[in-house]
Amino acid sequence: MSHVVVAGVGMHPWGKWGRNFVEYGVAAARAAIADAGIGWRDVQFVSGADTMRNGYPGYVSGATFAQALGWTGARVASSYAACASGATAMEVARAEILAGRCEVAMVVGADTTPKGFLAPNAGDRPDDPDWLRFRLLGATNPTYFGLYARRRMALYGATERDFALVRSKNAKHGLNNPNARYRKDFSVEDVLGSAMVADPLRLLEICATSDGGAAVILTSAEWAKRRGITKPVQVRAISTVTPSFPQTVIEMPNFSTDSGVAVPDAVTPFKSAIAAAAYQESGIGPEDLSLAEVYDLSSALELDWYEDIALCKAGEAEKLLHDGDTTIGGRIPVNPSGGLACFGEAVPAQALAQVCEVVWQLRGQATGRQVEGATSGITANQGLFGHGSSVLLST
Amino acid sequence: MSETLGANLTQVPAIDGWFTTGDKPALIGNKCTTCGTVFFPKAANYCRNPDCDGAEFTDAELSRHGRVWSFTDAQYQPPPPYITRTDPYQPFALAAVELEAEQMVILGQIADGFGVADLAVGQQVELVVEPLFSDDEHEYLVYRWRPVTNGGQVGKSEVESA
Secondary structure (H helix, E strand, C coil): CEEEEEEEEEEEECCCCCCHHHHHHHHHHHHHHHHCCHHHHHHHHHEECCCCCCHHHHHHHHHHHHHHHHHCCCCEEEEEEECCHHHHHHHHHHHHCCCCCEEEEEEEEECCCCCCCCCCCCCCCCCCCCHHHHHCCCCCCHHHHHHHHHHHHHCCCCCHHHHHHHHHHHHHHHHCCCCCCCCCCCCCHHHHHEEEEEEEEHHHCCCCCCEEEEEEEEHHHHHHHHCCCCCCEEEEEEEEECCCCCCCCCCCCCCCCCCCCCCCCCCCCHHHHHHHHHHHCCCHHHHHCCEEEEEEEEEEHHHHHHHHHHCCCCCCCHHHHHHHCCCCCHHHHCCCCHHHHHHCCCHHHHHHHHHHHHHHHHHHHCCCCCCCCCEEEEEEECCCCCCCEEEECCC | CCCCCCCCCCECCCCCEEEECCCCEEEEEEEEECCCCCECCCCCCCCCCCCCCCCCEEEEEEEECCEEEEEEEECCCCCCCCCCCCCCCEEEEEEEEEEECCCCCEEEEEECCCCHHHCCCCEEEEEEEEEECCCCCCCEEEEEEEEECCCCCCCCCCHHCC
């Protein structure tokens, strides 16, 4: 079977400048095009990951970026899947290549974010759960992160120190990452000394919102070979699964879970199903992985992901962390980029940034944070309302 | 329900049709008449069970008691459309609560006067209705979870903070 490879990746560094998101996307796109050694006119398909907070151009991001780079008549798509938008846009591009409809596609996402909590868009929308949860409950995103963290403490005896250690580990990972927004070493004590936001999570443990942009050039393996791109990183799987009914873990932005009265619980919970689909498609298992980039919206959530992507059994994540397995130099480094802790979240760019990091790791180009001898890596992430997102890449 | 307070504010639900008021308030969900699945907030005219194409629902008052699945709090003022009742802002707690009969978890604020120090996973809570915010004419009510021990309250009573 033909397959799809990554010919180029590029990012605009993460930060907080408040400039137009298109600027970040164009910078990332040009970096990815240069990285691939191709020209903009080689791109036959543009797949944009949308932003909801930057007006109409954000809802039609594919066309917005294509216009900014200069109309070439390339075909276009724009995707929104909340935090999973980047992976969804990547899957659209991959499908175009696998279907033989194009050979070179560019995936790009960028965002400009306001300060503070991510809040719903303006205007009264009493039928929108994302609006209602703020109005009726004051339930912010960190509310849900706090619930998961407290649950982990009750089920597995996790402690606030364990969560702080995750943040400290990621701070060290991100210290030398030129694209990271926060490059500061934080000790466990530093983390525990920061202000409580959503008990038991503190300011340093909850990811900020950031500006940033990321882009990926996908091509068919045959096209890469013809162009002399040697040993490109291969896209082995992209998972975009939804939950299975009844979903019995409360998820943002919902008021409730599904009821399990009529139908027994899903065999595989949603977050586990996301990675399981990627493992199944690729034939690569968690034991084969060299690294993982997971969505650490909070420090505690990273521990949940260890179990969700099957790096260990339920309740064993704290041991994995304390044994140093998930630190660079350990058995299976997690978030060698520094993760969202060091980046902050630029929603439509974030899933693509995870892919960029894995690609640099697999090429041996992750200077200052390299996982030695990396041959495969997974990304995992989840978009609001039920968009799964996982990309599995290998050398 | 609408009742006039001393301050000439009429109490009204902050959202219509989500809960009953009075001494023993309850959440109002609905139940698919075909497969029996319960929904809160109410399902529209379609059942979300993938193996059911039910389109008829009957309203169902949900259990007034449940157990804390997990809990947290909001130390910083949430952004709009949240409306705060106090200046300066007073932090509040929230809990996701498991209802045994309905086999579902429902998120709500914790009743006034209680914080995370009063909460534990597995603890029993009871549904109450309390003021969420007010304007010149109305006091808007919302459902909340109040911790109970041995059928009685712990911590401060709702009266003190009302």
